Amino acid sequence: MSEEELKPCPFCGNTNLHHTETSIFHAVWCKDCGAMVDIDDGDAIKLWNTRPLEDALQKRIAELEEQLLKVSKEYAELSFARRVNKHNETIRVR
Numbered sequence: 641m642s643e644e645e646l647k648p649c650p651f652c653g654n655t656n657l658h659h660t661e662t663s664i665f666h667a668v669w670c671k672d673c674g675a676m677v678d679i680d681d682g683d684a685i686k687l688w689n690t691r692p693l694e695d696a697l698q699k700r701i702a703e704l705e706e707q708l709l710k711v712s713k714e715y716a717e718l719s720f721a722r723r724v725n726k727h728n729e730t731i732r733v734r
């Protein structure tokens with residue numbers, strides 16, 4: 641039996657889950673909404689924790705956060721450059 645931690649239920653977010661491993665029955669289910677995975681021969685925890693769409697979305701969120709940080713830094717540098725230019729123009733006028 642794997643000691644891997646179970647992810648929350650993908651449907652309701654509940655963490656009150658039940659895991660059963662017998663010689664013929666491997667299952668994980670949500671005690672709140674009843675969502676269940678069962679497999680005759682395999683790792684029910686691994687099956688429960690397999691979330692390709694969720695993983696792809698998390699990856700995309702990380703990419704977008706990185707892009708946002710980069711754009712924010714560029715904007716801050718541009719804003720600073722404009723303030724300096726404005727200040728220089730003011731000095732030139734005097």
Ligand SMILES: [Zn+2]
Nearest residue numbers: 649652670673
């Ligand atoms: Zn659930």
